[in-house]
Amino acid sequence: MSEIRIDHVSRWFRNVVAVNDVTMTIGPGVTGLLGPNGAGKSTLIALMSGFLAPSAGSVTLDGAPLWRNERVYRQVGLVPEREALFEYLTGREFVVANAELQGLADPGAAAQRAIALIEMSDAQDREISTYSKGMRQRIKMASALVHDPPVLLLDEPFNGMDPRQRIHLMELIRTMGAEGRTVLFSSHILEEVEQVARQIEVVVAGRHAASGDFGAIRRLMTDRPNRFVLRTADDRLLASVLLADPSVRGARLRAEGGIELEASDFGRFSQVLPRLAREHGVRLLEVTPTDESLESVFSYLVSS
Amino acid sequence: MAVIETTGLTKTYPRVTALDHLDVTIGDGVTGLVGANGAGKSTLIKILLGLVPATSGGATVLGHDVASEGGLIRALVGYMPEHDCLPADVSASDLVVHLGQMSGLPYAAARERTSDVLRHVGLAEERYRPIGGYSTGMKQRVKLAQALVHDPRLVLLDEPTNGLDPAARDDMLGLVRRIGQEFGIAVLVTSHLLGELERVSDHVVILDSGRLLRSSATTDFLHATGSLLVEVQGRPDADKLLGQALVDAGLTARPAGGALIEVEVRDETTRDVVRDLTVDLGLGLVRMQDRHHRIEDVFREGVAGGVQPV
Amino acid sequence: MASSPSETPSGVIHDLGYRPYGGPRLGERAVSWSFFRTGLRNTYGLGRSARSKVLPMILLGLMLLPALILVGVLVQAKDLLDLDEQIVPYSTYPLTTQLLVSVFVAAQAPALVSRDLRFRTITLYLARPMRRSAYVLVRFASLTVATFVLVAAPLLLMYVGGLLADLPVGRETVRFLEAVAGAALLAACLAGLAAVVSALTIRRGLAVAAVIVVLLVSYTVVSAIQGISLEAGHDGVGQVAGIFSPYTLVNGVQVFLFDVPEATATPPEGTAMGLLYVGATVLTVLGSVAALLARYRRVSP
Numbered sequence: 001m002s003e004i005r006i007d008h009v010s011r012w013f014r015n016v017v018a019v020n021d022v023t024m025t026i027g028p029g030v031t032g033l034l035g036p037n038g039a040g041k042s043t044l045i046a047l048m049s050g051f052l053a054p055s056a057g058s059v060t061l062d063g064a065p066l067w068r069n070e071r072v073y074r075q076v077g078l079v080p081e082r083e084a085l086f087e088y089l090t091g092r093e094f095v096v097a098n099a100e101l102q103g104l105a106d107p108g109a110a111a112q113r114a115i116a117l118i119e120m121s122d123a124q125d126r127e128i129s130t131y132s133k134g135m136r137q138r139i140k141m142a143s144a145l146v147h148d149p150p151v152l153l154l155d156e157p158f159n160g161m162d163p164r165q166r167i168h169l170m171e172l173i174r175t176m177g178a179e180g181r182t183v184l185f186s187s188h189i190l191e192e193v194e195q196v197a198r199q200i201e202v203v204v205a206g207r208h209a210a211s212g213d214f215g216a217i218r219r220l221m222t223d224r225p226n227r228f229v230l231r232t233a234d235d236r237l238l239a240s241v242l243l244a245d246p247s248v249r250g251a252r253l254r255a256e257g258g259i260e261l262e263a264s265d266f267g268r269f270s271q272v273l274p275r276l277a278r279e280h281g282v283r284l285l286e287v288t289p290t291d292e293s294l295e296s297v298f299s300y301l302v303s304s
Numbered sequence: 305m306a307v308i309e310t311t312g313l314t315k316t317y318p319r320v321t322a323l324d325h326l327d328v329t330i331g332d333g334v335t336g337l338v339g340a341n342g343a344g345k346s347t348l349i350k351i352l353l354g355l356v357p358a359t360s361g362g363a364t365v366l367g368h369d370v371a372s373e374g375g376l377i378r379a380l381v382g383y384m385p386e387h388d389c390l391p392a393d394v395s396a397s398d399l400v401v402h403l404g405q406m407s408g409l410p411y412a413a414a415r416e417r418t419s420d421v422l423r424h425v426g427l428a429e430e431r432y433r434p435i436g437g438y439s440t441g442m443k444q445r446v447k448l449a450q451a452l453v454h455d456p457r458l459v460l461l462d463e464p465t466n467g468l469d470p471a472a473r474d475d476m477l478g479l480v481r482r483i484g485q486e487f488g489i490a491v492l493v494t495s496h497l498l499g500e501l502e503r504v505s506d507h508v509v510i511l512d513s514g515r516l517l518r519s520s521a522t523t524d525f526l527h528a529t530g531s532l533l534v535e536v537q538g539r540p541d542a543d544k545l546l547g548q549a550l551v552d553a554g555l556t557a558r559p560a561g562g563a564l565i566e567v568e569v570r571d572e573t574t575r576d577v578v579r580d581l582t583v584d585l586g587l588g589l590v591r592m593q594d595r596h597h598r599i600e601d602v603f604r605e606g607v608a609g610g611v612q613p614v
Numbered sequence: 615m616a617s618s619p620s621e622t623p624s625g626v627i628h629d630l631g632y633r634p635y636g637g638p639r640l641g642e643r644a645v646s647w648s649f650f651r652t653g654l655r656n657t658y659g660l661g662r663s664a665r666s667k668v669l670p671m672i673l674l675g676l677m678l679l680p681a682l683i684l685v686g687v688l689v690q691a692k693d694l695l696d697l698d699e700q701i702v703p704y705s706t707y708p709l710t711t712q713l714l715v716s717v718f719v720a721a722q723a724p725a726l727v728s729r730d731l732r733f734r735t736i737t738l739y740l741a742r743p744m745r746r747s748a749y750v751l752v753r754f755a756s757l758t759v760a761t762f763v764l765v766a767a768p769l770l771l772m773y774v775g776g777l778l779a780d781l782p783v784g785r786e787t788v789r790f791l792e793a794v795a796g797a798a799l800l801a802a803c804l805a806g807l808a809a810v811v812s813a814l815t816i817r818r819g820l821a822v823a824a825v826i827v828v829l830l831v832s833y834t835v836v837s838a839i840q841g842i843s844l845e846a847g848h849d850g851v852g853q854v855a856g857i858f859s860p861y862t863l864v865n866g867v868q869v870f871l872f873d874v875p876e877a878t879a880t881p882p883e884g885t886a887m888g889l890l891y892v893g894a895t896v897l898t899v900l901g902s903v904a905a906l907l908a909r910y911r912r913v914s915p
Binding site for chain 3: 350353355375376378379381383385387388389390391392393394398402403405406407408409410411413417420423424434450454455486487488
Binding site: 036037130160161162163164166167188189190191198215267268269270271273274275277278283284285286287288289295298299302303 | 338339440467496498499500536562572575579580582583587588589590591592593594599600603604
């Protein structure tokens with residue numbers, strides 16, 4: 001099943017509470033761990049990989065605690081953020097070394113499989129010092145995958161990658177998730193997360209701010225009216241008609257055309273809109289929910 | 305007159321070719337620069353500033369030759385480096401005044417312009433405190449201010465949103481846009497985040513392994529595909545319900561990831577059909593947008609029709 | 615009160631948008647000069663925080679203090695002690711106070727040199743009209759002049775005091791000017807060495823320590839060798855050793871060129887040795903500048 005359960009976990013370093021009473025469950029598939037810089041994402045990943053012990057609470061994988069538990073280490077692959085690689089080793093040597101550390105029966109073969117998976121078979125005999133950023137990231141992934149772990153944790157894996165490298169890595173992560181592995185990656189760049197993981201966990205200043213599908217999270221924020229931009233064949237008419245409906249908090253005609261609208265009742269508004277448009281013969285050209293993006297959801301969560 | 309123009313620009317190092325016969329023209333407004341190879345972008349900037357000689361080929365900036373008029377170019381250009389470059393023990397105000405003078409402004413002018421420029425980038429009283437205590441967002445603003453203080457005709461902004469949180473990134477992107485539109489300064493901005501470039505630039509230049517992959521107006525990248533993305537809600541299977549209804553009505557519709565439906569636009573009545581079917585089914589209409597291409601699609605196409613791992 | 619004819623209230627809103635600059639833009643020469651002046655002022659903490667003024671000002675004060683005392687004694691007790699010249703010769707004074715000078719150079723060279731490298735502010739300079747080589751030379755010049763001020767100020771004080779004590783004007787003037795020339799050479803050598811060390815060890819604390827070590831150790835070792843060689847009757851060894859510490863080197867040059875009182879155990883004797891000293895001085899200065907230029911050429915913007 002490979003489910004990581006974080007139960008009322010706190011972790012502090014002297015006066016700094018990096019993780020503050022967080023409870024979450026990470027299951028199979030791809031989950032994005034989001035938060036501003038310094039929110040505690042790296043600390044959480046360190047806790048999940050068994051590198052840190054919680055100061056309070058428990059971190060378990062399928063019920064077994066992760067801290068100082070060698071058996072459980074074998075289930076987890078970690079791709080850390082820092083670039084602490086051994087520059088003088090070749091890619092192959094690096095992955096084999098990790099395979100040996102994991103105590104695998106046939107480290108060479110396992111390494112080859114992992115390297116083939118991340119498509120670095122051609123470059124594996126070059127020294128790591130000659131690798132580009134994307135290649136380093138992939139070789140780190142290979143070493144994290146060499147023992148075929150059901151859980152894969154990646155700390156800011158897209159940092160500084162160029163678009164092509166990023167697309168490739170996203171595909172890889174999606175594939176891992178589709179295979180049924182539990183994949184968690186952290187990021188503070190929402191553009192990256194949006195494309196790979198619809199399931200997100202948001203941490204802000206050490207606290208767990210939200211969890212789930214970000215569209216669904218948005219709709220849970222009932223204290224914030226949902227914003228839309230509409231382009232229609234008759235903005236003024238439709239705006240005046242919509243304003244009459246209680247689900248609409250406000251409507252503004254834009255100088256460049258279109259209606260900026262705030263709806264207090266999302267569900268009701270979405271039904272009222274097409275109905276009233278049809279009734280009054282107004283063609284809808286474009287309907288865009290403007291704060292359903294991950295970025296808006298995120299900034300609402302951070303600022304609340 | 306082109307702001308930047310390169311002809312056959314090549315720069316080779318012992319182990320790597322950073323720029324490979326690059327021919328590109330960059331004009332006014334905001335131009336985004338994306339690279340699929342880190343070395344190319346930074347090398348290009350150094351050559352444009354006249355700091356590094358090209359191996360072959362040439363370039364002009366604001367009409368001046370980079371090989372022979374480097375000093376003149378640097379007086380007219382502002383550069384915002386990607387890396388940390390601010391000393392910790394001076395205030396933003398003192399630093400920008402000093403750098404303004406280093407760009408050739410007389411002291412009084414440097415002082416005045418510093419005060420204005422710091423206001424434009426959004427630094428308030430913190431400008432008088434030592435830079436060491438600034439947040440990343442504030443430091444980026446200082447870096448931007450020192451690039452603007454001498455009223456350059458062109459600014460080179462290297463990953464200006466690096467390390468910024470979403471709110472600060474929005475602010476920075478807004479600033480970049482203002483510089484290009486209101487201040488009347490040509491902007492070359494690099495980023496590896498394509499969504500940002502889509503928002504902020506008029507024109508995008510894509511480099512790949514030191515060569516020009518594509519250079520077009522942003523709108524060209526984002527041209528419509530001729531389909532709509534539709535999202536409905538009200539029941540768990542709302543998207544399937546509407547999708548089926550659209551097909552039954554003779555339109556081409558298919559699932560598009562998440563709960564989205566992609567509908568091919570047949571004629572101007574297609575949107576009305578979507579609207580009306582939504583009402584008839586008792587569903588709510590959340591989204592109906594033209595589906596655009598994105599800059600990213602260029603990378604998916606690749607050179608030989610497939611994504612090339614780097 | 616008669617009411618005025620109706621006036622509509624009026625107001626103005628000024629445009630606070632971006633203003634382009636149409637004023638003069640100074641050329642590389644003026645910019646370099648401004649940069650030189652800023653660097654010079656910064657070494658004494660002027661234009662910087664109050665904290666950065668403390669050390670250099672204290673050192674300056676400590677440099678002047680002994681000179682002040684000497685001058686005081688000279689003026690007051692000249693007849694009593696039958697003094698007809700400076701108690702400490704001009705050219706010897708820097709050697710006597712070398713610890714203070716070394717500390718000054720060790721503290722300020724990193725501030726001028728290491729800082730821009732450490733924080734990579736050098737990029738912001740390189741992206742400006744002033745060329746890389748100009749940056750290096752101006753920084754070197756600022757440090758040299760700052761050190762020169764420190765070394766020469768007490769000499770000036772002594773000179774004035776000497777005049778007040780009615781020492782022969784002509785003679786004192788010549789000696790003073792010779793010592794000033796020596797001060798300039800010393801400043802250049804010290805600045806060069808300190809700048810090179812600071813450019814190589816860009817962490818400030820390390821740079822300060824490294825410069826101190828280089829300057830102190832070199833003098834200690836050289837003096838020891840000179841003392842031993844003197845005892846052993848092998849002056850030549852000691853004389854050659856003298857070129858390996860800027861203090862002994864410059865003093866030796868002054869002995870050779872101006873015949874000043876000797877302040878080291880084995881000053882250079884003969885033309886050959888004297889020319890060796892002069893050559894070594896020139897080499898130290900030019901070599902340091904060359905090393906600096908080479909080091910900065912490797913810096914990537």
